[in-house]
Every structure is written in structure tokens, then in C-alpha cells.
Amino acid sequence: MSFTLKDGNTPFQFPVNPEEVNISRSKGYETVNMLEHGEFDFAQGEKVKEITFSSFFPKRFDPSYCMDEKSFLDPRVAMNVLNTFLISKKPLRFIISETGVNVPVFIVSLNSSFRGGEIGDIYFDLTLRTWRDSKVEKVGSAASGSKSGSRTDLKKNSKTYTVKSGDSLSKIAKLELGSSSKWNEIYKLNAKIIGSDPNRIKPGQKLVMP
Numbered sequence: 001m002s003f004t005l006k007d008g009n010t011p012f013q014f015p016v017n018p019e020e021v022n023i024s025r026s027k028g029y030e031t032v033n034m035l036e037h038g039e040f041d042f043a044q045g046e047k048v049k050e051i052t053f054s055s056f057f058p059k060r061f062d063p064s065y066c067m068d069e070k071s072f073l074d075p076r077v078a079m080n081v082l083n084t085f086l087i088s089k090k091p092l093r094f095i096i097s098e099t100g101v102n103v104p105v106f107i108v109s110l111n112s113s114f115r116g117g118e119i120g121d122i123y124f125d126l127t128l129r130t131w132r133d134s135k136v137e138k139v140g141s142a143a144s145g146s147k148s149g150s151r152t153d154l155k156k157n158s159k160t161y162t163v164k165s166g167d168s169l170s171k172i173a174k175l176e177l178g179s180s181s182k183w184n185e186i187y188k189l190n191a192k193i194i195g196s197d198p199n200r201i202k203p204g205q206k207l208v209m210p
């Protein structure tokens with residue numbers, strides 16, 4: 001079993017396997033407090049997985065616990081590589097061979113320490129978080145019903161009434177607005193169509209309703 005971080009096609013293999021790896025999985029939820037009914041939890045999507053483990057970079061290669069002499073690096077050089085990964089904005093790929101772990105990640109935390117009597121060795125604690133691409137659905141012009149860049153018309157379509165024979169503004173106000181006294185509101189909106197005399201409306205005229 002080997003532990004590897006890949007930056008593109010360039011692999012970085014950890015020289016000493018950690019004793020254990022912790023993978024934290026959780027789901028998001030929102031808690032709503034409803035009066036007289038108490039709290040209710042509403043499930044949301046899966047949260048990002050967090051992977052943590054600890055190991056060390058030995059000063060000297062020891063085949064009894066070191067993995068691969070060819071990829072063995074000086075501890076300070078190895079820590080510089082991890083620091084470069086830490087500040088990088090590109091996701092890496094974390095692979096544990098002989099397992100199903102092969103995921104894109106970011107390094108989000110890297111802590112190092114030195115121990116007395118182990119000159120040159122560097123111990124570290126590493127935290128990775130899995131990465132996934134955020135995809136925003138693009139709404140096409142056909143779905144939006146308008147050309148790209150055009151504003152949506154938020155104006156409410158006005159209701160109209162077509163004058164019939166025998167109609168008067170007070171009669172239309174009673175039928176359409178519920179009160180004959182609102183005839184003046186209709187007249188104000190349609191004065192240009194009706195003319196100076198509100199009593200002279202003609203069949204076929206389309207009046208805008210308040």
C-alpha cells in the first residue's frame with residue numbers, strides 16, 4: 001500500500017505510511033423552529049469529505065519502514081513540496097493504492113514538528129478536503145424567452161375591456177370594478193380614446209382597466 005499526491009502527472013509519494021487515516025463524512029441540514037411544534041431538520045446535500053493523517057519524513061532511508069528509495073526526499077525538501085501544494089489553487093489527486101481512495105483534494109492544513117533525539121526527522125499532521133467542480137446550469141435563450149443580455153419585462157399586462165352597444169362608463173365600472181362610482185378611474189386612463197365627454201363612448205373601443 002502506498003500514499004501518493006499527484007500534481008498533474010507528477011507524483012509525490014509519502015515515504016512512511018501513516019498508522020491510520022481518518023475520513024470524515026457528513027450531510028448538511030437546516031434547522032427550522034416552528035411555533036408550537038418545536039424544531040424540524042431539513043436535509044441538504046452531502047458536505048465535503050475531510051481526510052486526515054499523520055506521519056513523518058525520515059532523514060535517512062530505512063527499508064524496514066520506508067516505501068521507495070527512488071522517490072525518497074530529504075525531509076526539508078519534502079516539506080517544501082507539501083507547502084507548495086498547500087498554497088496552490090489547483091486541486092491535487094490523492095491516491096491510496098489497493099483501496100478505493102482516488103479523489104481530487106486540496107491541502108487545507110499542514111502542521112510540522114520536531115522531536116528530541118530524532119535529528120533531521122520532520123513529523124507532520126495533514127488535512128485534505130475533497131474537491132468537486134461547481135457547475136452552474138446555463139439558461140438558453142429558448143428557455144428564457146428572450147435574447148441574451150435583454151431584460152425581462154416585469155410589467156404586468158393591463159386588462160382591457162371592449163365597449164359594447166348600450167355600455168356606459170358607470171355600467172362598465174360596476175361590472176369590472178364592482179362599483180359604478182369608479183367610472184372616473186376608467187375615464188382618466190382612457191381620456192385620449194374617449195374624448196372630452198365621458199358619456200360618449202363607442203362600441204368597439206378598447207378601454208384600459210385600472
